[in-house]
Amino acid sequence: MTLCQLFLQSEAAYACVSELGELGLVQFRDLNPDVNAFQRKFVNEVRRCDEMERKLRFLEKEIKKDGIPMLDTGDNPDAPVPREMIDLEATFEKLENEMKEVNGNTEALKRNYLELTELKHILRKTQTFFEEAEIHHVQAMHDPSLTEENFGLLGEEQSHRAGQALRLGFVAGVIVREKIPAFERMLWRVCRGNVFLRQAEIDTPLEDPVTGDQVNKSVFIIFFQGEQLKSRVKKICEGFRATLYPCPETPAERREMAIGVMTRIEDLNTVLGQTQDHRHRVLVAAARNIKIWFIKVRKIKAIYYTLNMLNLDVTQKCLIAECWCPVQDLDRIQQALRRGTERSGSSVPSILNRMKTKEVPPTYNRNNKFTQGFQNIIDAYGISTYQEVNPAPWAIISFPFLFAVMFGDFGHGFIMFLVGLYLVTREKQLQAQKINNEIFDMFFGGRYIILLMGFFSMYTGLIYNDIFSKSVKLFDSSWDPHDPQTNLRYTAGTLNGSVSLTLDPNVSFIKGGPYPFGLDPVWALSSNKITALNSFKMKLSVIFGVSQMALGVVLSIVNHRFFNRKLDIYCGFIPQVIFLISIFGYLVCEIFIKWIIFTVKDAPTAPNLLIGLIQMFLFQTEEKNIWYSGQRGFQAFLVVLAGICVPWMWLIKPLYQRHQQKHGQYKYQQVPTGNLLDDSEGEEVVYHSDSERSHYDPEPEEFDFGEAFTHQSIHTIEYCLGCVSHTASYLRLWALSLAHAQLSEVLWNMVMRIALQIDGYGGAFLLAAVFSFWACATVVVLILMEGLSAFLHTLRLHWVEFNSKFYDGQGYKFHPFSFDDLSEYSIED
Amino acid sequence: MVDRKALPLVIMTGFWGVVGIILPIIVHFLMRGSPNKGIVQLMLMMTAACCYLFWLCAFLFQLNPLIGPQLDSSLIAFIQAEWENTPVKP
Secondary structure (H helix, E strand, C coil): CEEEEEEEEHHHHHHHHHHHHHHCCCEECCCCCCCCHHHCCCHHHHHHHHHHHHHHHHHHHHHHHHCCCCCCCCCCCCCCCHHHHHHHHHHHHHHHHHHHHHHHHHHHHHHHHHHHHHHHHHHHHHHHHHHHHHHHHHHHHHCCCCCCCCCCCCCCCCCCCCCCCCCEEEEEEEEEHHHHHHHHHHHHHHCCCCCEEEEEECCCCEECCCCCCEECEEEEEEEEECHHHHHHHHHHHHHCCCEEECCCCCHHHHHHHHHHHHHHHHHHHHHHHHHHHHHHHHHHHHHHHHHHHHHHHHHHHHHHHHHHCCEECCCCCEEEEEEEECHHHHHHHHHHHHHHHHHHCCCCCCEEEEEECCCCCCECCCCCHHHHHHHHHHHCCCCCCCCCCCCHHHHHHHHHHHHHHHHCCHHHHHHHHHHHHHHHHCHHHHHHHCCCCHHHHHHHHCHHHHHHHHHHHHHHHHHHCCECCECCCCCCCCECCECCCCCCECCCCCCCCCCEEECCHHHHECCCCCCCCCCCHHHHHCCCHHHHHHHHHHHHHHHHHHHHHHHHHHHHHHHHHHCCCHHHHHHHHHHHHHHHHHHHHHHHHHHHHHHHHCCHHHHHHCCCHHHHHHHHHHCCCCHHHCCCCCHHHHHHHHHHHHHHHHHHHHHHHHHHHHHHHHCCCCCCCCCCCCCCCCCCCCCCECCCCCCCCCCCCCCCCCCCHHHHHHHHHHHHHHHHHHHHHHHHHCCHHHHHHHHHHHHHHHHHHHHHHHHHCCCHHHHHHHHHHHHHHHHHHHHHHHHHHHHHHHHHHHHHHHHHHHHHHCCCCCCCECCCCCCCCHHHHCCCC | CCCCCHHHHHHHHHHHHHHHHHHHHHHHHHCCCCCCHHHHHHHHHHHHHHHHHHHHHHHHHHHCCCCCCEEEHHHHHHHHHHCCCCCCCC
16 A cells, blocks of 8 residues: 555546546545635535536436336446536436426416316206205295295295395305314304305315325305305305305306316316326436436546545646555556546646655455455454454354354254355345345345355254254264163163163263264253263363464464564564463363373263363362373473463563663564555655544654553453453353254244144144244244344454454555445435 | 274365365465465365364264263163164274
8 A cells, every 4th residue: 555646637637536436446635624615626516516416316206206217227337527517417407497397387287177176076066956955945935834944045036935035145165075074163153053054075086286195075065144154154264275166056057167167177188198298208218317317427526526635736737636555556547547638638647656654554455245244344343454464364264163153053054054045146136126224235245154154054063963953863873772780782671661861881882983973863862961062062162262362363473573573573472372372272182182081981080171270270289180190290380381471471572672762772663654665766755744534653752661561561461361261251152052052952842842742633734833933933033033142242252352362453444436336425315 | 894983083084184285275276366366275274174173073072971871761762772773892
């Protein structure tokens, strides 16, 4: 990784940055950190891009509203030249205006349509009211004693009643159906019962022009007498947002109006149809290109953002950029610059100049789609310091394997493997779908991890001989029950009743050798399975734990040698290794030897390794834990050796550094600089005292003994205590494996076995039902929940127990300017 | 009779030895120019190491068992009837 200066001709700058964006290998530094966003050079262009994007989003919303599919060819168009930007702007402006116009027209037309429709309904319904009124009026004429409401006397008929010239006025209108009861009540109260309301529902719901909702409405007609009531009624109608329509009084006029309304409605329909067609056509044409336009606009914006970070030269002709580039790719970057200069037609070539700097460069780990997942889980803890050893390649296998030790079930592992297989083989389709669900994204991002975890779980499941909590007998079992008293098989007499017998390995271990692959199937049937397997799994955990920690310490020496930290090798690595091996390496050896040497004949005298370890530290080894001559002496030697390592790690390094400083030979060795490779070009040394990131490690003139001593003490204590506690921490491999096996067994015993014991046809149906429950519980509890739990524990083991042996993790990530991820330049919230 | 002590040991050591030692050497020549060569080799070696160690622990644990399984007598009767187990004297 090297810091480079780019000198770009002003005309060529845009094209060069565009080429670099396509390449995605360069991280620009902001040379104007104090400048306000609104004072930067290209702020106008950025604003124009924002405008364009806003217009595009408006168009997109309209397209989505109409349900037109947007064509996504997956094309990646190049960033357009500045000239093209003006064309794009004009196009978008035109489209937006057209859409706005069409929308406005549509709304007006729809309002008109609504009014006409309502009028049509009114005319139809009021016809019935008036007809009824006629009947009643005729009745009333012949029966003057009827004193009920005389609705329908519309003032055109003469009254035959003595002295009464009833002139009833009316208003007709349409109101939302839900409001009718309140409307009636209000009318009754305000007009003191002197008005009469008749209403009828409109069968078809009407479309609201603004919102597009379907609303149920009703026609009403109110009869009243006098001007005062008329004004009151009108006010109430206004308040309830009922629309009033003029309704003619004579049936003939009404019929005429109805015909007129129908014709107008038909005309309107035609016009509306045509407007919609036009809108649809415009949107379809836009939908073809809209995705490409989005990409183009975002690319332009990204380029201008980057250009804002550059500095203008004194001569005002040239832009200067500073960027981090990987040394390996300098050729490709030069080529990209050349292409950009050519494209812009500029005669002056762009220059790339390497610079020396004391700053720490960003860390760039090259990954492919497979390793990216594992790199992510390591990066979640901390990005590796520049040029230190990357733990991710080791995690590719160790992570799924430790997971599998905790998950060890062939059946569950198989299901996990299938899920991983599905996600991996369908990668391209699933990626193209651009599913936005966060949970799915997490699973999809870890698809290779899931695949490997499933694969290794199948292996460990076979070794633990656990398939959905059942064992399989691939080979003959090594155990055959023999009576220790008679040395023959048990007779029916001894087996009478339900007695629990423990098999004696002396006579029942008949094959002279263990089950060849994994655990013997007889253990799954035994009642002391847990006791026996505890010993196995605990020892297994310790063996794997010590191995992984040893690997961690070995990786630390790789780091020390790369950075030439001789002092750390002699005062860090060597005592650490000796400490680890002398105590825990010795324990692992003891485990193996005990497994190999001690047979059942020596069972009473077999040593207890754990007690032995404790007594080793206390120099009080009991007689029964001694199993080879010279053990006491050897163990004492080991403890003393480990004891020596502690002050070795603790004191020597800070004291030596102080000694060096006194004699003027102190070299500050810690910081990996930006240019460890010798390069002849680029002698400029750049000092950035106000750099945006505080990765500027100043070279200390003074060596602070106190600080170094404290630092070293912390490291020593952390390492020594860590060795002990981390070894114990690895016992979680045993704990989780036990929990998983027991959960699985309980689920089988309590659920499936009950169903399997019921005979007959009813039993068959019950079995089907119970199986579905068992399967759901297996997937949800045992695979998802336990899987997540084991994943977390494995993550912890890697982050704490493994990484603490060698990992620094103080770097920052290389974040190149690239068009791959344009979402950060969009204006979406 | 089939030797239960040496034969599985030889077979498994041989198998994981091929996966962990021989295959990386072959890969070294086959994938000369590929940038993924290192990762593939590392993966093969780590897989072989982990899987072999795991199998070895299970094998050695059962090599000289100090205690035997505790079984219910009806289960013992079943095993004696169904599992055809011919003993092999070591």
